[in-house]
Amino acid sequence: MTYLPKPKIHHPSLQRNRAGFIRRDYEGAISTLCAGCGHDSISAAIIQACWELDVQPHRVAKISGIGCSSKTPTYFLSASHGFNAVHGRMPSVLTGANLANRELMYLGISGDGDSASIGIGQFVHAIRRGVDMVYIVENNGVYGLTKGQFSATADAGSKSKKGAINNDAPIDMVGMALQLGASFVARGFSGDKAQLVPILKAAMSHKGASFVDVLSPCVAFNNHPGSTKSYDYVREHNHALCRMDFISKRDEITVDYPPGAVREVRQHDGSTLRLRKLPESHDTGDRVAAMNYLHECQARGEIVTGLLYVDPDAPDLHAHLETAPVAFNTLGEDELCPGAVRLESINAALR
Amino acid sequence: MQPTDIRKPDYFHKVVDCQWACPAHTQVPRYIRMIASGRYDDAYLLNWDSNVFPGILGRTCDRPCEPACRRGRVEENNGADVDKSRPEPVAICRLKRVAADNRSEDIEQRMRERLPDPVPGAERFRVACVGAGPSSLAVARDLAPLGYQVTVFEADAKGGGFMRTQVPRFRLPEHVIDEEVGYIFGLGVEFVGNRRIDSMRKLLDENYDAIFVGSGAPRGRDLHAPGRDEAAANIHLGIEWLASVYFGHVKSVGKRVIVLGGGNTAMDCCRSARRLGGDEVKVIVRSGYEEMKASPWEKEDAEHEGVKIINWLNPKSFVHENGKLTGMWFTPMRAEHDANGKRKLLPTGEPDRLIECDEVLIAVGQENAFPWIERDLGLEFDEWGLPKLDKLTLQSTNRKVFFGGDAAFGPKNIIWAVEHGHQAAASIHNLLQGEDVRQRPPPMTNLISQKMGIHEWSYDNDISVDERFVVPWAPKEKTLTNIHQEVELGFDVATAWKEAQRCLNCDVQTVFTKDICIECDACVDVCPMDCISFTTDGDEAELRERLTAPALNLAQDLYIGGPVKTGRVMAKDEDVCLHCGLCAERCPTGAWDMRKFLFAESYAGRGEDYSAKPAHKKVAA
Ligand SMILES: Cc1cc2nc3c(=O)[nH]c(=O)nc-3n(C[C@H](O)[C@H](O)[C@H](O)COP(=O)(O)OP(=O)(O)OC[C@H]3O[C@@H](n4cnc5c(N)ncnc54)[C@H](O)[C@@H]3O)c2cc1C
Ligand SMILES: Cc1ncc(C[n+]2csc(CCOP(=O)(O)OP(=O)(O)O)c2C)c(N)n1
Ligand code: SF4
Ligand code: SF4
Numbered sequence A: 001m002t003y004l005p006k007p008k009i010h011h012p013s014l015q016r017n018r019a020g021f022i023r024r025d026y027e028g029a030i031s032t033l034c035a036g037c038g039h040d041s042i043s044a045a046i047i048q049a050c051w052e053l054d055v056q057p058h059r060v061a062k063i064s065g066i067g068c069s070s071k072t073p074t075y076f077l078s079a080s081h082g083f084n085a086v087h088g089r090m091p092s093v094l095t096g097a098n099l100a101n102r103e104l105m106y107l108g109i110s111g112d113g114d115s116a117s118i119g120i121g122q123f124v125h126a127i128r129r130g131v132d133m134v135y136i137v138e139n140n141g142v143y144g145l146t147k148g149q150f151s152a153t154a155d156a157g158s159k160s161k162k163g164a165i166n167n168d169a170p171i172d173m174v175g176m177a178l179q180l181g182a183s184f185v186a187r188g189f190s191g192d193k194a195q196l197v198p199i200l201k202a203a204m205s206h207k208g209a210s211f212v213d214v215l216s217p218c219v220a221f222n223n224h225p226g227s228t229k230s231y232d233y234v235r236e237h238n239h240a241l242c243r244m245d246f247i248s249k250r251d252e253i254t255v256d257y258p259p260g261a262v263r264e265v266r267q268h269d270g271s272t273l274r275l276r277k278l279p280e281s282h283d284t285g286d287r288v289a290a291m292n293y294l295h296e297c298q299a300r301g302e303i304v305t306g307l308l309y310v311d312p313d314a315p316d317l318h319a320h321l322e323t324a325p326v327a328f329n330t331l332g333e334d335e336l337c338p339g340a341v342r343l344e345s346i347n348a349a350l351r
Numbered sequence B: 001m002q003p004t005d006i007r008k009p010d011y012f013h014k015v016v017d018c019q020w021a022c023p024a025h026t027q028v029p030r031y032i033r034m035i036a037s038g039r040y041d042d043a044y045l046l047n048w049d050s051n052v053f054p055g056i057l058g059r060t061c062d063r064p065c066e067p068a069c070r071r072g073r074v075e076e077n078n079g080a081d082v083d084k085s086r087p088e089p090v091a092i093c094r095l096k097r098v099a100a101d102n103r104s105e106d107i108e109q110r111m112r113e114r115l116p117d118p119v120p121g122a123e124r125f126r127v128a129c130v131g132a133g134p135s136s137l138a139v140a141r142d143l144a145p146l147g148y149q150v151t152v153f154e155a156d157a158k159g160g161g162f163m164r165t166q167v168p169r170f171r172l173p174e175h176v177i178d179e180e181v182g183y184i185f186g187l188g189v190e191f192v193g194n195r196r197i198d199s200m201r202k203l204l205d206e207n208y209d210a211i212f213v214g215s216g217a218p219r220g221r222d223l224h225a226p227g228r229d230e231a232a233a234n235i236h237l238g239i240e241w242l243a244s245v246y247f248g249h250v251k252s253v254g255k256r257v258i259v260l261g262g263g264n265t266a267m268d269c270c271r272s273a274r275r276l277g278g279d280e281v282k283v284i285v286r287s288g289y290e291e292m293k294a295s296p297w298e299k300e301d302a303e304h305e306g307v308k309i310i311n312w313l314n315p316k317s318f319v320h321e322n323g324k325l326t327g328m329w330f331t332p333m334r335a336e337h338d339a340n341g342k343r344k345l346l347p348t349g350e351p352d353r354l355i356e357c358d359e360v361l362i363a364v365g366q367e368n369a370f371p372w373i374e375r376d377l378g379l380e381f382d383e384w385g386l387p388k389l390d391k392l393t394l395q396s397t398n399r400k401v402f403f404g405g406d407a408a409f410g411p412k413n414i415i416w417a418v419e420h421g422h423q424a425a426a427s428i429h430n431l432l433q434g435e436d437v438r439q440r441p442p443p444m445t446n447l448i449s450q451k452m453g454i455h456e457w458s459y460d461n462d463i464s465v466d467e468r469f470v471v472p473w474a475p476k477e478k479t480l481t482n483i484h485q486e487v488e489l490g491f492d493v494a495t496a497w498k499e500a501q502r503c504l505n506c507d508v509q510t511v512f513t514k515d516i517c518i519e520c521d522a523c524v525d526v527c528p529m530d531c532i533s534f535t536t537d538g539d540e541a542e543l544r545e546r547l548t549a550p551a552l553n554l555a556q557d558l559y560i561g562g563p564v565k566t567g568r569v570m571a572k573d574e575d576v577c578l579h580c581g582l583c584a585e586r587c588p589t590g591a592w593d594m595r596k597f598l599f600a601e602s603y604a605g606r607g608e609d610y611s612a613k614p615a616h617k618k619v620a621a
């Protein structure tokens, strides 16, 4: 952490995006996390992705639970809406907000403790309902904020800083998200922004439940030999499934690739995901194949990163519920309170 | 790329843009910190050590440090209204004056305490300096404390050279010159005023062990055009006229004055003329406004005082009525660039213009002249009439004779004259000690961590976002009616403190240790200026393009550290680093550290054990 706020002065070459902002405009308060925490790099990746996507900060809501990871929304997008929910309750608050105003972009920021322990029930249901959001788990295998107890994502056999061995089986949230029907599933690493930023941009452009698990070493409590969530361990065992370029609707597609070298997925909003070095055998549109691949890698002791699965045309919660096509705050009193006569007819229909 | 070898003194010295640009390598950020903490004597003495005339230079220096100052680059496209940002360097020069203005009465006592120890036997050697300008005075300042017998011969009654006779009093009050020249004479230097040396042969015959020629570039260039001789009574050479103003021979000037030329002398002429009765003063320049040799601030100051600067007019002839000057004809000019990019001035073809006037001051350049140096002494001159010198030692082809200041390479400025003085003194010391004249003791360098605690540094790393503060001026009614009234009043202490906060402490270096970096990216993410990248190695040109922010200022180095564990390199662009230390605060392993880099040029007789000399021991960081 740092006492001084980051000086407002920025590099003279910083450009304004189409929304009229420079990258620094997407920052928040100076982080109070431990120096070197992976979570800060994820914040930096979110800032970069939002700038590149010309996001209007006031059209974003950042919602989080409790934990070091859940504190991070303070450190980015200071001009956006935010809600710091109780521990593990980010998904339900986000779902409610999304139902009321479907026009904002929702960033659900959580940790492995927040989402895989106390909040696992909430996580499960938000995903299976297909809430239109980017659900980011900043995964360090510990409860960082409470000083490093193993979390539910800690691998069996991994060692705590004090030397204790974890005997419980881990929850793999990527596997769960796939199984629960998330329409965009990816994994990143805080130490690889070249990979993480395009993943976040793709997830932010995706309509439906996007789940991104980001390995994010806890320098204070889980960055030692014997940990499977340390910078060194993740780097040594990282298996990048493919390299992805995010091409927005506006960008010209210029580079020609030999056939077979890339595969492209066109998303609902017109953006394109270009997948390079994707193994022949893998199809990002095949949920079962993605689950198999995940488990194969796990069996080999590898941590697979990259985009595992995407369904570009998935319906979301609003489609399921056939809700109003606009945000509630754009509706008038008449529409929101249609009156006694209408209530009477609804009641009659239920008799 | 090769990892950067930060042990080479030049690497970090270059990062301290101001110090690197200063001919005398004054330790600028260090003295600015001293001013900020109210240590005016220390700041004054640190300056005095390098540039000998802090009070004079704090008012008149050409300040090559300021265009070099990183603050000017950092403020580009920044500020409250980005699109109207006016990047400005730190007011380095005017802060120097603050140290001088606030030094204590007994500064001379403190100066003596910090002088280097005498060199045993030095008193056997006699050194003569010709002229008492800044270069000779710097030679005397460096050599006298070592014990050498130094005699300074000066044609005028008092010492100071052009600082006294050319620089007008409204820019530099005489008491400032008296004090700072006095400190040098007080070191046991023999001053012989009113004594023009008219023969080098005779001087050599007096068996001095070394002679330093600091006689300046005393001749003003004339403009030979029709009417020049007929109207001579109202036409003057700028530097002669300024000297006459100083000596009181000239007390007034015609109402309408034309000053020819676009350099600093022209600016002093026009501003002096405004004070001596010139109501309509025009500076007329052959070329464009931007290309004028005068410093931007001098042009501004002149215009502020109602001087009109007219560009693109070439003087053609003087008009007179029976010898009384009435005006001048000018030909309108334009610039043209030939295929090699060389600029030529050509008439535009528009009709010539007549500009009426009562008096003309010609300030179109200065020349060297050495009529008093016989040409058969083995002392050779080149085709431009300048002495043939070793550029490092300033030794002429007569091994006992050295040159410096404007006499060495033509007209420059005070700070260059001082630096020449240092170099000549070092050469003379070597010569007299029987050492190789070309040998230079290495500079004193030091690199010390500033870490005091997790977020504590022993320097103030909070970055001020203030714009440059303006030095207050005496009111125009006062300054334009009294040529002795100083225009600039200097910063008060409170404003000086605020201005000092704008300094980025560029001598507090970011030092990277590759072996303990865990590549967490914390430094990359926190750096407000996007200086740091971890990336695959490449050759410099290509690497510069693909860093976190492109490194397009080729004058600034890339600091390469690594390879780090993943095989990548750390590349830091030094260009716009704020030296804020946030990278080091954020680094979990201490792979970045902020270390204060000290670079002190070594002067005559202050060699390897430089730091042990009292002069430096007694000045804390
Ligand atoms: C109008 C004007 C304004 C200037 N303003 C500035 C300014 O604001 N800032 C700046 O940095 N520079 C300024 N300069 C330049 C600066 O004054 C000179 O570069 C500097 O003074 C040169 O120093 P020097 O040591 O070569 O000797 P000089 O200052 O040139 O002095 C030479 C001395 O030698 C004496 N001398 C010459 N021949 C003999 C002899 N044979 N025997 C005995 N004595 C002799 C002369 O009388 C003179 O006193 C200005 C110059 C001019 C003309
Ligand atoms: C209801 C409730 N139970 C327990 C806690 C204590 N607590 C605070 S943070 C935390 C775990 C956070 O872990 P994680 O989400 O992984 O965040 P990290 O700090 O690792 O980023 C716990 C258990 C709490 N704040 N509230
Ligand atoms: S305790 Fe761990 S997770 Fe929390 S801020 Fe520190 S390094 Fe990051
Ligand atoms: S000191 Fe460090 S953080 Fe600050 S600008 Fe320089 S490189 Fe960036």
Ligand code: SF4
Pocket: A036, B516, B517, B518, B519, B520, B521, B522, B523, B524, B583, B586, B587, B588, B589, B590, B591, B592
């Ligand atoms: S913060 Fe330190 S450990 Fe992390 S990448 Fe930078 S230098 Fe390396």
Ligand SMILES: [Mg+2]
Pocket: A067, A111, A112, A113, A138, A139, A140, A141, A142, A143, A144, A151
């Ligand atoms: Mg955690």
